[in-house]
Amino acid sequence: MLDERKRLVLRAVIEDYVETAEPVGSRTIARKHNLGVSPATIRNEMADLEETGYLHQPHVSAGRVPSDKGYRFYVDVLMEPHTFSEREYGVIYREISGYYREMERLIREATRLLALLTQSISVVVAPRMDRLVFKHVQLVLLDENSILVILVLQPGIVKNKLIKTEQSYSPAQLHEISTALNQKLKGITYRELGPTVFSEIIRDFGEIGTVLVELVFRGLTEDKGEQVYSSGTANILQQPEFQDVDRARVLLEILDEKERLLSLLSDASKSRGVHIAIGHENPHEEMQDCSLVTSTYHVGRDVVGTIGVIGPTRMEYARVVSLVDLIASSLSELLTELK
Amino acid sequence: MLDERKRLVLRAVIEDYVETAEPVGSRTIARKHNLGVSPATIRNEMADLEETGYLHQPHVSAGRVPSDKGYRFYVDVLMEPHTFSEREYGVIYREISGYYREMERLIREATRLLALLTQSISVVVAPRMDRLVFKHVQLVLLDENSILVILVLQPGIVKNKLIKTEQSYSPAQLHEISTALNQKLKGITYRELGPTVFSEIIRDFGEIGTVLVELVFRGLTEDKGEQVYSSGTANILQQPEFQDVDRARVLLEILDEKERLLSLLSDASKSRGVHIAIGHENPHEEMQDCSLVTSTYHVGRDVVGTIGVIGPTRMEYARVVSLVDLIASSLSELLTELK
DNA sequence: TTTAGCACTCATCTTCATTGAGTGCTAACA
DNA sequence: TGTTAGCACTCAATGAAGATGAGTGCTAAA
Numbered sequence: 001m002l003d004e005r006k007r008l009v010l011r012a013v014i015e016d017y018v019e020t021a022e023p024v025g026s027r028t029i030a031r032k033h034n035l036g037v038s039p040a041t042i043r044n045e046m047a048d049l050e051e052t053g054y055l056h057q058p059h060v061s062a063g064r065v066p067s068d069k070g071y072r073f074y075v076d077v078l079m080e081p082h083t084f085s086e087r088e089y090g091v092i093y094r095e096i097s098g099y100y101r102e103m104e105r106l107i108r109e110a111t112r113l114l115a116l117l118t119q120s121i122s123v124v125v126a127p128r129m130d131r132l133v134f135k136h137v138q139l140v141l142l143d144e145n146s147i148l149v150i151l152v153l154q155p156g157i158v159k160n161k162l163i164k165t166e167q168s169y170s171p172a173q174l175h176e177i178s179t180a181l182n183q184k185l186k187g188i189t190y191r192e193l194g195p196t197v198f199s200e201i202i203r204d205f206g207e208i209g210t211v212l213v214e215l216v217f218r219g220l221t222e223d224k225g226e227q228v229y230s231s232g233t234a235n236i237l238q239q240p241e242f243q244d245v246d247r248a249r250v251l252l253e254i255l256d257e258k259e260r261l262l263s264l265l266s267d268a269s270k271s272r273g274v275h276i277a278i279g280h281e282n283p284h285e286e287m288q289d290c291s292l293v294t295s296t297y298h299v300g301r302d303v304v305g306t307i308g309v310i311g312p313t314r315m316e317y318a319r320v321v322s323l324v325d326l327i328a329s330s331l332s333e334l335l336t337e338l339k
Numbered sequence: 340m341l342d343e344r345k346r347l348v349l350r351a352v353i354e355d356y357v358e359t360a361e362p363v364g365s366r367t368i369a370r371k372h373n374l375g376v377s378p379a380t381i382r383n384e385m386a387d388l389e390e391t392g393y394l395h396q397p398h399v400s401a402g403r404v405p406s407d408k409g410y411r412f413y414v415d416v417l418m419e420p421h422t423f424s425e426r427e428y429g430v431i432y433r434e435i436s437g438y439y440r441e442m443e444r445l446i447r448e449a450t451r452l453l454a455l456l457t458q459s460i461s462v463v464v465a466p467r468m469d470r471l472v473f474k475h476v477q478l479v480l481l482d483e484n485s486i487l488v489i490l491v492l493q494p495g496i497v498k499n500k501l502i503k504t505e506q507s508y509s510p511a512q513l514h515e516i517s518t519a520l521n522q523k524l525k526g527i528t529y530r531e532l533g534p535t536v537f538s539e540i541i542r543d544f545g546e547i548g549t550v551l552v553e554l555v556f557r558g559l560t561e562d563k564g565e566q567v568y569s570s571g572t573a574n575i576l577q578q579p580e581f582q583d584v585d586r587a588r589v590l591l592e593i594l595d596e597k598e599r600l601l602s603l604l605s606d607a608s609k610s611r612g613v614h615i616a617i618g619h620e621n622p623h624e625e626m627q628d629c630s631l632v633t634s635t636y637h638v639g640r641d642v643v644g645t646i647g648v649i650g651p652t653r654m655e656y657a658r659v660v661s662l663v664d665l666i667a668s669s670l671s672e673l674l675t676e677l678k
Numbered sequence: 679t680t681t682a683g684c685a686c687t688c689a690t691c692t693t694c695a696t697t698g699a700g701t702g703c704t705a706a707c708a
Numbered sequence: 709t710g711t712t713a714g715c716a717c718t719c720a721a722t723g724a725a726g727a728t729g730a731g732t733g734c735t736a737a738a
Contacts, residue, residue, distance in 0.1 A: 025700050038712050043701070061700050061718045102500075140477050142491060150489060150499070152481060158499045160489070161441075233572060234591035237584050245576050245584060252573035364731050379681050382732070400687045400731050 002054075002073070008035055009045045010054055011078045014066045018314050021240045023063030068279035068313065071291070075276055075317050082322040092117075093330050103127070103157050103335065108229055110307060110331045115232025118320050120311035121255065125265055126227035127157065127304040127335075130190035137181045139174045139208075147174065147208070149216050154299055161216050167207045177205055181212075193217055228261045241289065241312040250286040251310075260284070268294035269306040274325050279313045289313055293320050295328035299335045307331065341393075341412070347374055348384045349393055350417045353405045357653050360579045362402035407618035407652065410630070414615055414656050421661040431456075432669045442466070442496050442674065447568055449646060449670050454571025457659050459650035460594065464604055465566035466496065466643040466674075469529035476520045478513045478547075486513065486547070488555050493638060500555050506546045516544055520551075532556055567600045580628065580651040589625040590649070599623070607633035608645040613664050618652045628652055632659050634667035638674050646670065 002010065012033040016024040026039040026046060035042070046064050049055045054070040057063075066074070084092075096110050107124055115122035136152035145168055151159045169177075184197065198217065202209040233252060242248040254260045264284055268275040277292040293315075294308030307328050309320050341349065351372040355363040365378040365385060374381070385403050388394045393409040396402075405413070423431075435449050446463055454461035475491035484507055490498045508516075523536065537556065541548045572591060581587040593599045603623055607614040616631040632654075633647025646667050648659050 040712050059719065063700065136479070136481055138479050140475070140489065142475055148489070148491060148497065150479065152487060156501055158487065160497045160499070162495055232595060234588050234595050237588040237591065243584050245582050245587070248584070249573050249576040252576065256571065256573050377681050398688060402731065
């Protein structure tokens with residue numbers, strides 16, 4: 001592995017490069033971080049670091065730039081987590097919790113804040129319906145043949161769908177169906193809705209059962225209601241790596257397309273906690289000079305969504321990781337309280 | 340006013356410039372649009388058009404570029420509306436109507452399509468709650484002290500809000516309150532909810548009445564639930580006028596901020612039908628090299644929202660105007676059907 | 679009134695030299 | 709053996725100078 005001095009040099013290069021966005025030379029390092037050795041020694045170390053793939057040189061007479069491998073080593077080993085003071089923590093928490101009543105705004109506010117604090121693009125996947133527990137189901141008769149189905153899910157999320165039926169129902173009938181449905185569904189999650197439950201509903205409630213299963217339950221399990229939001233797209237245009245409009249464009253195009261954005265985040269949502277994908281570790285070709293820092297968020301103990309930051313590989317990892325972590329856990333806390 | 344030939348020249352300059360984004364010279368016009376006169380004559384005409392402010396010359400040895408005044412004359416007088424074939428119309432209508440069941444998706448789909456077809460940014464203001472007619476109000480008891488308020492508004496829009504009360508209510512009580520509320524509200528709009536209705540509700544329903552008014556009705560009339568969406572932000576980065584990243588950034592920053600975007604669209608939503616703001620006609624300084632083409636959309640006869648396109652002043656006005664018009668009216672039609 | 683001709687302007691492109699940050703290598707030193 | 713000073717070398721970036729050409733305005737003739 002890398003010896004102590006190599007680590008110091010690597011770290012110095014990364015931190016300098018993150019700050020300036022310019023290839024960093026041996027002299028600069030000798031001057032700024034006094035390692036007690038001369039530029040020449042640092043040059044030797046840098047040559048070694050380049051040979052082992054941690055650094056890379058844009059051209060022979062330029063300074064060094066960290067490679068993806070270099071960043072990876074940095075986030076895994078070198079980086080010291082940024083810590084927030086009680087006060088900062090409080091500010092962030094309060095900022096989000098102002099919206100605690102409505103889940104969607106809560107989530108939007110969390111992304112907005114994350115984008116603001118990191119000066120990068122922030123993305124979030126809203127809670128996956130199929131992970132949530134039913135709390136209440138209710139059918140409301142609007143007129144002759146239209147019925148409003150209301151589903152209340154565990155963290156206070158309300159979904160509704162208007163359905164049309166051939167047959168008409170009386171309020172009393174609907175009430176009865178509502179009660180029966182409630183008994184059947186209360187406390188289980190979408191994911192647990194298997195074919196058995198579906199056929200029971202169809203059997204027990206006739207036409208309305210069929211419509212319910214088709215439109216409401218199947219529909220919602222299929223698209224899972226996965227909403228993706230992003231915020232702060234303008235921020236990355238400040239970064240020097242996106243002065244080239246074309247590069248910025250391909251990134252924004254991904255953000256405009258929900259599916260691609262979702263597939264981008266799907267990897268990260270598998271593991272718990274903060275997940276970092278640096279440059280080429282990223283499956284999407286267009287994203288290979290970007291890094292992605294994400295974290296899952298929870299309702300109680302269940303992972304329900306993902307929130308994260310997209311920025312250039314040259315990123316203040318320590319800060320961003322801590323912010324993502326902090327905001328994800330604030331969000332989890334608030335959503336769990338909504339419960 | 341402008342004589343026939345000047346109009347032809349102006350039109351030629353605009354259409355050429357829209358296509359190429361390069362200042363257009365007298366020769367080019369003589370070659371492409373055969374007006375039957377020599378470049379020298381066209382030069383004279385162009386000199387006149389410049390003097391009267393319709394054209395403008397970036398520097399003395401460049402061709403001419405249309406001024407805002409020039410574009411204004413073009414959209415008001417010269418432009419021939421683009422017409423769509425039955426087939427094109429059908430495609431567009433079907434494309435949107437695939438989502439007719441859910442208002443929000445309907446609106447999002449309309450913007451997505453508009454952005455795609457114009458290769459510009461498309462924005463939409465979702466229906467203003469205060470313009471919509473109440474259809475149904477229902478209170479559902481979730482547990483001890485939490486009550487779900489469901490409001491169904493005319494074009495099938497459902498709003499809900501969770502409220503907490505000190506006092507606890509029985510299902511029967513809630514049913515009674517629901518019925519009474521329904522009678523009071525059915526058929527009127529948010530806007531018509533005056534202080535009288537508020538105090539009646541507070542008087543009649545005690546604690547729950549107060550909470551209802553505060554949280555639900557006042558809350559909703561205040562923020563009006565005005566949602567703004569945008570789509571196709573990546574598109575403008577293709578336009579040559581936005582190769583300068585800074586210019587693109589200020590525009591994207593506006594789009595990231597809901598309030599600014601709303602204020603941008605507020606002018607347009609006053610008049611019915613298609614509204615065009617060219618360059619400096621636009622109040623926002625950052626938008627003064629952009630044009631905005633918007634149209635209102637309706638539920639029945641009531642204007643409920645605005646949809647439009649943001650692009651560089653150099654814009655295919657004829658096409659964009661027709662598309663905005665077409666999509667706004669398709670949207671109106673579909674929303675009215677949802678009713 | 680229109681047009682051909684011509685001198686003039688000026689952004690853009692190309693070329694070429696200059697600059698300077700940064701390197702690798704070598705030899706001397708601790 | 710590891711460290712450092714010195715030096716030649718590389719190469720992107722900057723800028724000046726010249727060439728190019730698209731386009732104009734003006735004048736005089738048709």
